[in-house]
Amino acid sequence: MNKRLKVLIAAVLLPLGVLIPFLSLESHYSTQTSAQSTDSALEQRKEQYRAKLQADISKAQQDRLKLRCSVVQANVKNLAGRLGEIQTKRTTAYDAILGELNALLTLLDTQGVDTTNLKTDVTSLSDKVTTYKTQMTAYKQAVDDMTVIDCSQDPVSFQAALSVARSEHDALVTTTGDIRTYITNTIKPALQTMRTQIETGQITGGTQ
Amino acid sequence: MDDIKRPQQQPRPDVLTPQPLQAQPAPNQPLQQPQPLDTPAAVIGQTPQEQKQHSSMNHKMNKQTNKPKRKKGPIIAIILAIIVTAGLIGAAAYVYMQSRSNTDAPVATDTSQVADDQTADGQLEVDDIDATISEIDTQLGTINDSTDFGANDLSDSNIGL
Numbered sequence: 001m002n003k004r005l006k007v008l009i010a011a012v013l014l015p016l017g018v019l020i021p022f023l024s025l026e027s028h029y030s031t032q033t034s035a036q037s038t039d040s041a042l043e044q045r046k047e048q049y050r051a052k053l054q055a056d057i058s059k060a061q062q063d064r065l066k067l068r069c070s071v072v073q074a075n076v077k078n079l080a081g082r083l084g085e086i087q088t089k090r091t092t093a094y095d096a097i098l099g100e101l102n103a104l105l106t107l108l109d110t111q112g113v114d115t116t117n118l119k120t121d122v123t124s125l126s127d128k129v130t131t132y133k134t135q136m137t138a139y140k141q142a143v144d145d146m147t148v149i150d151c152s153q154d155p156v157s158f159q160a161a162l163s164v165a166r167s168e169h170d171a172l173v174t175t176t177g178d179i180r181t182y183i184t185n186t187i188k189p190a191l192q193t194m195r196t197q198i199e200t201g202q203i204t205g206g207t208q
Numbered sequence: 209m210d211d212i213k214r215p216q217q218q219p220r221p222d223v224l225t226p227q228p229l230q231a232q233p234a235p236n237q238p239l240q241q242p243q244p245l246d247t248p249a250a251v252i253g254q255t256p257q258e259q260k261q262h263s264s265m266n267h268k269m270n271k272q273t274n275k276p277k278r279k280k281g282p283i284i285a286i287i288l289a290i291i292v293t294a295g296l297i298g299a300a301a302y303v304y305m306q307s308r309s310n311t312d313a314p315v316a317t318d319t320s321q322v323a324d325d326q327t328a329d330g331q332l333e334v335d336d337i338d339a340t341i342s343e344i345d346t347q348l349g350t351i352n353d354s355t356d357f358g359a360n361d362l363s364d365s366n367i368g369l
Contacts, residue, residue, distance in 0.1 A: 021330050093350050093351050094347075096347045107336055108336075173353070198334055198337075
């Protein structure tokens with residue numbers, strides 16, 4: 001074989017002999033470290049759930065949870081899957097409403113229409129939507145954690161996560177109801193009032 | 209054995225004995241190259257019939273020698289294709305520019321419509337508000353509070369506790 005060819009092959013293969021083991025080791029340890037960080041984050045959340053737990057869990061409750069752990073986790077997994085879709089759909093709807101209102105505000109501003117009151121209402125709605133997003137994220141996280149926590153080994157943490165999830169669920173029921181009520185009873189009437197004022201000439205675009 | 213007398217064999221007159229070839233001496237004078245028949249001097253010396261023959265022969269030879277020149281055919285075809293393509297592109301660009309100028313023209317000349325719109329700002333705003341209310345209703349219709357966050361989603365019985 002040609003000497004140059006041998007040198008070329010060696011020059012290609014020798015670095016590969018170093019690189020391949022290095023990369024395989026790196027990928028192995030990076031997976032381990034990411035899993036460790038995930039584990040540590042879960043442990044931190046479990047502590048937070050337990051800290052929020054207001055009442056102690058009786059021995060009978062723990063035994064019952066251990067006994068039904070697999071069934072409970074299967075049901076919770078179904079709920080977790082459904083929550084992902086709900087979160088996406090609802091967040092999209094709220095963002096679309098806010099986007100539409102902000103676009104209208106911009107248009108009315110360019111026409112010189114006084115939009116002070118409507119701006120205040122839209123800001124208030126935006127705050128409510130932000131609250132919803134925070135609660136929804138916490139609720140989904142708690143439910144997701146319930147699918148991971150081994151309730152047969154750690155029933156207290158599971159029960160604590162369940163308690164937090166119930167709390168966030170109740171808060172969400174209140175917040176989403178509040179958002180709907182606010183849109184129906186405040187935003188839409190404000191828009192209707194503005195529409196009537198423009199129609200009757202009480203507010204004129206481009207003159208103010 | 210002696211009673212049989214064989215006739216004396218005489219060499220046949222018609223049979224030629226092979227004679228060794230004698231190398232002929234090379235001619236002292238160099239071989240004369242044949243004169244081309246189409247030189248003026250040669251043509252002058254030719255009879256009209258010879259001239260005809262030569263001219264017809266030359267014509268045939270020219271035909272044969274011209275054959276390789278046909279290789280220029282593809283090049284010509286390529287050049288023609290390029291010219292045709294360029295022409296088509298030019299025509300397309302011209303048509304596009306024409307259509308664009310036609311569509312631009314009404315926009316430029318339709319100032320009266322714009323003026324009408326500006327005078328009807330109030331109507332535009334009302335329409336925008338109506339559209340916003342309609343969009344809000346549509347978006348609210350896509351979400352259902354009671355099913356999304358059911359009261360029993362995390363009840364003991366629902367999760368199997």
